[in-house]
Amino acid sequence: MTRELPSIPPGIPEPGLYIVATPIGNLADITLRAIRVLETCTLIACEDTRVTGKLLKHLGIKARLQRLDDHAPPEVRARLIDQARSGAVALLSDAGTPLISDPGYRLVREARAAGVTVTSIPGACAAIAGIAIAGLPSDRFLFAGFLPVKDKARRETLEGLAEVAATLVFYETAPRITRSLLAIAELWPEREVAVARELTKLHEECRTGTAASLAAHYAAHPPKGEIVLLVGPPAEAEAPVADVDALLRAALDDAGPGKAAGQVAKATGIDRTVLYARALELKGE
Known part of the structure; x- marks a missing residue:
């Protein structure tokens, strides 16, 4: 019928x-x-x-x-x-x-x-379609448009959103998705992330995981099409980015980047590799 x-x-x-x-x-x-x-x-x-x-x-x-x-x-x-x-x-x-x-x-x-x-x-609306299928908290979300192209501006934008208690929603292009995921992994290694791609089309997909795992996947399998990038809200105990930098700077006063990263990793639970990369940046400032 x-x-x-x-x-x-x-x-x-x-x-x-x-x-x-x-x-x-x-x-x-x-x-x-x-x-x-x-x-x-x-x-x-x-x-x-x-x-x-x-x-x-x-x-x-x-x-x-x-x-x-x-x-x-x-x-x-x-x-x-x-x-x-x-x-x-x-x-x-x-x-x-x-x-x-x-x-x-x-x-x-x-x-x-x-x-x-x-x-x-x-x-x-791609942003709403992405939220609907990602499986991330949807009771509160912040749509933040496209992330900046340059690394420094991208990081500053993400840092400014670090303490927003809501799922973050971005639009991203296929050529830039891996760099954006790596930037997110550096700041928020434990947060759940989703990449919704080719929404409503034949090859629609939505992958979830940590930003680092998704970056590795898309580095090995370069994507095509338009992308909605979603980042879950911070856990209650997640240290703000500014606090992490303060901890690293204090540790760098008495130790090299490797040891400083290890000390802060033990104190915060953040991945040591991510902290080491940030310690090298702070050391070079």
């Missing part, structure tokens, strides 16, 4: 700006409501007209497109807001929910300030 899908509500959307979530991989992951808005809106603002054009072709929709990325000048946003006063304007990113590490923040803020109605058409 085949179950019939509910019919798409008829009617043209009211004037305003519609934030429309699109698939993150599997093209079936678009809502009936999103399709109706895309079919009937007067204009679609999108991150990349080529990417959105492929989606619209798949859906059999013809629409007027306007490119809107982070480099768009203010006058482009002003024109879109003017259009939204008299008709429905849709905002799309290349995949998933707009504004979540994608362009759109300035447009939404300015539209609201101008008194234009802003409506969310919810749907796929």
Whole structure:
């Protein structure tokens, strides 16, 4: 017996700006409501007209497109807001929910300030999909976007999040995932980590373990595709990064890096190899 899908509500959307979530991989992951808005809106603002054009072709929709990325000048946003006063304007990113590490923040803020109605058409979001399947605590989580590319900035970002009592959620690229995992392993060797990759696609996978074990796996098996990187919250007894550095500096006053790392490892339970690497960094400062 085949179950019939509910019919798409008829009617043209009211004037305003519609934030429309699109698939993150599997093209079936678009809502009936999103399709109706895309079919009937007067204009679609999108991150990349080529990417959105492929989606619209798949859906059999013809629409007027306007490119809107982070480099768009203010006058482009002003024109879109003017259009939204008299008709429905849709905002799309290349995949998933707009504004979540994608362009759109300035447009939404300015539209609201101008008194234009802003409506969310919810749907796929990689961060939420990753949380749903990772098996890490999901009652509290912090989405922190992409980690910095450079090692020093990446470490500083992670250090700033060390004491957040929630699962940390990042977006990451395949070429950078191993370095990010090694940075996490150095700071939080005992925390549970998950790598959710190729979400909603044919080769979707979610691996969990310590950051070091996952780094070793992906160093041996370079991944492809978009990645959601999740880090479990700190244990109650986990020493903050600043405290670990203070302990290492104190130990380095009377001992070399190897002995200092051993002393701090015994006191904190943190892996000696990770502490030794950090001791060498502190010694060189």
